[in-house]
Amino acid sequence: MTVLDVRDVTKVYGEGGTAVQALRGVSLAVEQGDYVAIMGASGSGKSTLMNILGCLDVPSSGRYLLDGTDVGTLDDRRLAIVRNRKIGFVFQSFNLIPRMSALANVELPLAYGGVKAADRRRRALAALDRVGLSERVDHEPNELSGGQQQRVAVARALVTAPALLLADEPTGNLDTRSTADVLEVLDGLNAAGRTIVLITHEDDVARHAKRVIRLVDGLIVDDRRRTHVDEPPPGLVGLR
Amino acid sequence: MTREVLTFAFRGLAANKLRSGLTTLGILIGVGAVILLVAVGNGSSKQVQQNIERLGTNTLTVTPSTSRGGAGARGGGGGFARAFGGGGAPGAGAQQQTGPRTQAHDLTVDDARAMADASAAPSVKSVSPVVNASSANAAYAGTSHAIQQFVGTYPTYFEASNDPIDRGTYFTNDDVLNDRKVVVIGQTVNEDLFGTVDAVGKQITVNGVNFTVVGVLKTKGSSGFQDADDVAIAPLPAVQESLTGYGALNQIVVQAKTPKTVDAAQSEITDILNQRHGITGSNTADFQIMNQATLQSAISSSSKTFTVLLGAVAAISLLVGGIGITNIMLVTVTERTREIGIRKAIGAPRGAILGQFLVEATVLSLLGGLLGVAAGVIGSEFKVVGVKPVIVPSSIVLALGVSVAIGLFFGSYPANRAAKLRPIEALRHE
Numbered sequence: 001m002t003v004l005d006v007r008d009v010t011k012v013y014g015e016g017g018t019a020v021q022a023l024r025g026v027s028l029a030v031e032q033g034d035y036v037a038i039m040g041a042s043g044s045g046k047s048t049l050m051n052i053l054g055c056l057d058v059p060s061s062g063r064y065l066l067d068g069t070d071v072g073t074l075d076d077r078r079l080a081i082v083r084n085r086k087i088g089f090v091f092q093s094f095n096l097i098p099r100m101s102a103l104a105n106v107e108l109p110l111a112y113g114g115v116k117a118a119d120r121r122r123r124a125l126a127a128l129d130r131v132g133l134s135e136r137v138d139h140e141p142n143e144l145s146g147g148q149q150q151r152v153a154v155a156r157a158l159v160t161a162p163a164l165l166l167a168d169e170p171t172g173n174l175d176t177r178s179t180a181d182v183l184e185v186l187d188g189l190n191a192a193g194r195t196i197v198l199i200t201h202e203d204d205v206a207r208h209a210k211r212v213i214r215l216v217d218g219l220i221v222d223d224r225r226r227t228h229v230d231e232p233p234p235g236l237v238g239l240r
Numbered sequence: 241m242t243r244e245v246l247t248f249a250f251r252g253l254a255a256n257k258l259r260s261g262l263t264t265l266g267i268l269i270g271v272g273a274v275i276l277l278v279a280v281g282n283g284s285s286k287q288v289q290q291n292i293e294r295l296g297t298n299t300l301t302v303t304p305s306t307s308r309g310g311a312g313a314r315g316g317g318g319g320f321a322r323a324f325g326g327g328g329a330p331g332a333g334a335q336q337q338t339g340p341r342t343q344a345h346d347l348t349v350d351d352a353r354a355m356a357d358a359s360a361a362p363s364v365k366s367v368s369p370v371v372n373a374s375s376a377n378a379a380y381a382g383t384s385h386a387i388q389q390f391v392g393t394y395p396t397y398f399e400a401s402n403d404p405i406d407r408g409t410y411f412t413n414d415d416v417l418n419d420r421k422v423v424v425i426g427q428t429v430n431e432d433l434f435g436t437v438d439a440v441g442k443q444i445t446v447n448g449v450n451f452t453v454v455g456v457l458k459t460k461g462s463s464g465f466q467d468a469d470d471v472a473i474a475p476l477p478a479v480q481e482s483l484t485g486y487g488a489l490n491q492i493v494v495q496a497k498t499p500k501t502v503d504a505a506q507s508e509i510t511d512i513l514n515q516r517h518g519i520t521g522s523n524t525a526d527f528q529i530m531n532q533a534t535l536q537s538a539i540s541s542s543s544k545t546f547t548v549l550l551g552a553v554a555a556i557s558l559l560v561g562g563i564g565i566t567n568i569m570l571v572t573v574t575e576r577t578r579e580i581g582i583r584k585a586i587g588a589p590r591g592a593i594l595g596q597f598l599v600e601a602t603v604l605s606l607l608g609g610l611l612g613v614a615a616g617v618i619g620s621e622f623k624v625v626g627v628k629p630v631i632v633p634s635s636i637v638l639a640l641g642v643s644v645a646i647g648l649f650f651g652s653y654p655a656n657r658a659a660k661l662r663p664i665e666a667l668r669h670e
Contacts, residue, residue, distance in 0.1 A: 051664050054585070056585055057662075057664045076590055077590065080587050080590065081587065081589070083584070084587020084588075085587070089585050091585075095578075095581075095582045095667070096582075097579055097582060097583070098579075099255055109586040109587055111241065111244040112241070112586065112588045112592060114241055156586065
């Protein structure tokens, strides 16, 4: 089943002579359970593509179907619901809300989704346990290391059980040890059936994905499958 | 979700306690000022009304007109008139003052008698001729006291001027006719001369003449510059004989039968005096009549203007407080743009963001409003420039309501701006 279906999407920033073509017609379909790494130099349009996939930005032309729904036709309110229920977003700079405990941060998407307090707490604790942080639920972001913060962010992204987990250079700000921790979590999630799309410019990170796509100047130039969708992610196999 | 939005709002406020506190202070001062200043205005108008009522509501005060303009009955009411120094030499002195008038008459006991004529003045209940002694030094058993007002009059004066007795009795018509040296004293005189001793029946010496105290008046309190209790009231002939001489009267206090007949009484005595003093259309009257009711309505309308003015000044400070809220909320929104972006990226609907910032603004202003009410109420317990503020309940409701409305109104612009932010732009914000 196709979770994500992008058809001939373009994105232009600015107007007239100063207009910049960030995406020049990208088409991409991602199956459920897949683990896709999008690679490219800076300026290749990979972040723009990611923002469009995450419904944070809208394409200049083309269609984007998420879980069968054409996102382009949705209004502001429905778009917020889609972001809340269907997408989990992990940012390079963690983007946790300061002065809120890890637990409160993870509960946040559930709160906006209208989940009751007791249920919310149970699910948030489960998500934090999943990323190995059940010991630190009451710590605020500034009391956590970068790797721990990113794992909280992953917990926040997966707590709503979204159809798609998007990660925009999730290890870009992390040291080797933390990178390994976060990738292990992602690998585990994918092995459990979660669809993951991540952006990276590191080959080491891309090696964890089942499928690697390269973007150059707003176009897909290379789309290589490394492992079949139904198999466990190569990271888990390789490390064992 | 409402509860979550409230929680987020309170957390946002708590994150910046000093800033929230200062913004609240702006509203606090505005609301407190509205309540307190309106209370001061109200208090001062109440005080003026009490002073006037103290003089008796259905009385008219006739005084000789000493100025050229004559007709304008200004200058603070009967309380002042009482204090004016006693009449100078009769006849000649009065004629010198008159200037352009052909002939000016003093007020005499005969004038008063004429006003008391039931057929010519049916609306008049009583007429009391009054003389004031300019300097009266009273002494009792070694202590002495300078009495501010030493009044010579008839017993009807007590009722007309609303002077209830505390101990003893008033003097009587009999005392007046028989020229007895008796006196009723005010509380200040009583305390200064007698202290704890019962004054009734004691003899005091006033400018060398012995008077017997027959009664003590109830406390009236001070009215503006003057202590209304620093007074002594004695029969007219006794005062004329011993202190002022048999000259002109300082004033004639006329009491109308009912408050409704005050105006009728005024025109009746005007006619009588015009006739007796030979005043026709072209001549300026040599007397003036002060009507307490007219005075009261004039003063109450001017004190209303005063209250509105004070309230308007305070309202401006409330407005400034409201602008302070907008300012601080704009800063907050700018500062937390990234946080707004994160919230939107994880699916916060627009309403939740809007609600959060609106609640923050409203809580600031409501908190400021409540504290302002407390400050205003506490402040009203104290005298402000000699005025005891009297709180107008509607001003509390109004100030609180306005402060909440200000929070909603002035908070809606920044909140809207936050809610309208596009997530991708908000996230890029540093």
